[in-house]
Each structure stands twice: as structure tokens, then as C-alpha cells.
Amino acid sequence: MSDKNALPHAAAALRTALLGHATEAFFAQRLMGPAPTQGAVVENILCYGQHLEIVFDDGIVMHAQLRRKGSWHLYRVGEKWHKRRSRADIVIETGEWVAVCFGASSAETYRQLDQHRHPRAGRSGPDIGRTDADLQECVSRMMHYDNPDATISEALLDQRVMRGVGNVFRCEILWACGVHPWARITELPQSSILDIVLTAASQVRANLESPARVTAPHVAGGLAVYARNGHKCSRCGDIIALANSGEEKRPVYWCSGCQIAGEPFRELDQSDPVARLMDPHPAAVLFMSDFFRNREAPAGL
Numbered sequence: 001m002s003d004k005n006a007l008p009h010a011a012a013a014l015r016t017a018l019l020g021h022a023t024e025a026f027f028a029q030r031l032m033g034p035a036p037t038q039g040a041v042v043e044n045i046l047c048y049g050q051h052l053e054i055v056f057d058d059g060i061v062m063h064a065q066l067r068r069k070g071s072w073h074l075y076r077v078g079e080k081w082h083k084r085r086s087r088a089d090i091v092i093e094t095g096e097w098v099a100v101c102f103g104a105s106s107a108e109t110y111r112q113l114d115q116h117r118h119p120r121a122g123r124s125g126p127d128i129g130r131t132d133a134d135l136q137e138c139v140s141r142m143m144h145y146d147n148p149d150a151t152i153s154e155a156l157l158d159q160r161v162m163r164g165v166g167n168v169f170r171c172e173i174l175w176a177c178g179v180h181p182w183a184r185i186t187e188l189p190q191s192s193i194l195d196i197v198l199t200a201a202s203q204v205r206a207n208l209e210s211p212a213r214v215t216a217p218h219v220a221g222g223l224a225v226y227a228r229n230g231h232k233c234s235r236c237g238d239i240i241a242l243a244n245s246g247e248e249k250r251p252v253y254w255c256s257g258c259q260i261a262g263e264p265f266r267e268l269d270q271s272d273p274v275a276r277l278m279d280p281h282p283a284a285v286l287f288m289s290d291f292f293r294n295r296e297a298p299a300g301l
């Protein structure tokens with residue numbers, strides 16, 4: 001590609017079309033590594049020079065490098081392509097759009113792993129998609145989590161607690177239970193943990209058959225908060241927020257108006273000098289919360 005801005009522009013177009021949508025078909029010529037699972041949601045698209053990274057919510061990241069004359073095209077499903085299909089190196093199809101890469105020099109995938117999610121770091125928890133999964137065991141693993149500083153957001157994706165919760169479900173479960181994503185597990189009562197595990201099992205099981213996830217049928221698109229940042233919450237009318245979580249910088253969507261259980265700043269000790277300095281206005285609290293969060297995990301979107 002002669003224009004050095006071509007790939008960032010393509011990445012922006014791909015983001016608009018694909019982010020938050022489930023993958024209905026995936027193909028990559030000479031793919032090195034595992035393919036994303038069918039139905040995996042496109043969660044992030046990053047661009048570095050001639051390299052593009054597509055992050056799927058099942059933990060698969062695809063890294064594609066373009067040849068000098070390579071390019072990404074975006075078509076509506078059913079629209080005629082400008083080049084022959086046999087020349088496509090990568091094809092990612094969602095319900096509405098098809099992203100096609102012609103002239104990729106490589107397509108590699110890897111799994112985003114951190115030590116918590118790595119199977120060798122501990123015995124993995126029950127698969128909550130199975131009807132015979134021991135949910136009490138999941139509750140117990142969460143109650144006795146080995147890191148007392150961990151947030152509920154981290155624990156929900158930890159395969160040692162339970163298996164089957166990807167990032168879309170994580171956000172949707174916390175909204176359904178009214179729990180703040182940065183609530184520390186140790187601050188949540190057992191009834192809340194039980195509610196979270198039961199909601200997780202019912203959401204995951206209700207979506208086993210279909211690639212398009214629906215956890216909030218009353219909301220257009222079927223999801224309450226995921227990829228709905230800037231929109232109004234269907235429960236309280238507040239605006240849905242977006243932040244990044246953990247070392248993997250995965251996006252977390254939540255409503256600060258009604259997901260207040262375990263919210264860190266509501267329970268601050270007023271004798272704490274930092275707490276006394278804080279502006280009590282809700283927008284200031286949100287800003288401060290983002291500020292602290294960003295210090296832990298620099299924005300990756």
C-alpha cells in the first residue's frame with residue numbers, strides 16, 4: 001500500500017462494522033494457530049504500522065500483516081467483491097458485514113493468557129454451560145478466591161472459578177445482578193456471589209445454540225450493556241460507560257447508575273484524606289474511578 005494512512009482508515013472502518021458482533025464465519029489461508037470459535041464476538045481491532053490485530057472475546061487474537069499492496073475490504077453480506085474470492089487471504093463474516101483481506105503476508109493467532117487464566121496455574125472450574133455443572137462449587141471457589149484484592153470482573157473470567165464466561169457474558173451478568181465491575185470479591189455478600197453464578201449459568205446455557213447472544217431480549221441487539229457505551233441503560237436511563245480491565249485490557253461495559261453493589265467509592269471511609277478531597281458529584285466520581293482504573297490499565301482501545 002502506498003498510502004501509509006490506508007491501514008488505520010481500514011481499521012477504523014472495520015471497527016465500525018465488526019465491533020460487538022458475533023463471528024458467523026471465519027477463514028484464513030495458511031492460518032498459524034487456532035481459529036476463533038464460531039460466535040466469538042469481535043472485541044477490539046488494533047493497528048500498528050502494517051499490522052492489524054483483531055481480538056475476539058473467546059481470548060483468541062489474530063495478528064495479520066499486509067504485503068506492500070495488500071488491503072482490507074469491507075462488504076455487505078451478499079455484495080459482490082471487487083476481487084476474486086479465491087484470492088482472499090482472510091475472511092471474517094458477521095451477520096451484516098464481511099471483512100476480507102487480500103494480500104496478507106501472514107495470519108497468526110494466539111490465545112491471550114495471563115497466569116490466572118492459564119490452565120497450569122490451577123485446576124479449572126466447572127463448565128457452567130453443562131446442566132450437571134456443580135454451581136455450588138463455583139460459588140465456593142469464588143468465595144475462597146486466592147487474591148483478596150481481585151475484582152469480580154477478574155474472577156468471572158478466571159477459568160479456575162468456572163469455565164464458559166467470555167467477556168460479553170461477564171458484562172451482561174454484572175449488569176443483570178446490579179454489581180459494579182470493580183467490586184472486590186471480598187466485599188460482596190455470599191448472596192450476591194450466588195446470584196452472579198446462577199445468572200452466569202442461565203445466560204450461558206440460554207445461548208449455547210445460537211451465535212448471536214441474547215441476554216436482554218427487551219433491548220435492541222439483545223444485550224444490555226456490551227458495546228452499548230454512550231447509550232441509555234434500559235433499567236435506569238443512565239449512560240452506559242466503557243473502561244478497560246486487567247492486564248489484557250479487555251473492554252468492560254457497565255451502567256454506573258444501577259450497578260452499584262460493591263462499588264468501591266460509595267464505601268470509602270470519610271476519614272480517608274483522599275475520600276474527603278473527592279467531589280461528591282456523580283460525574284466526578286466516575287472520572288476519578290476512570291482515573292484510578294487507567295493508572296492500573298492504560299487505555300488500549
Ligand SMILES: [Zn+2]
Binds near residue numbers: 235236
Ligand atoms: Zn442502569
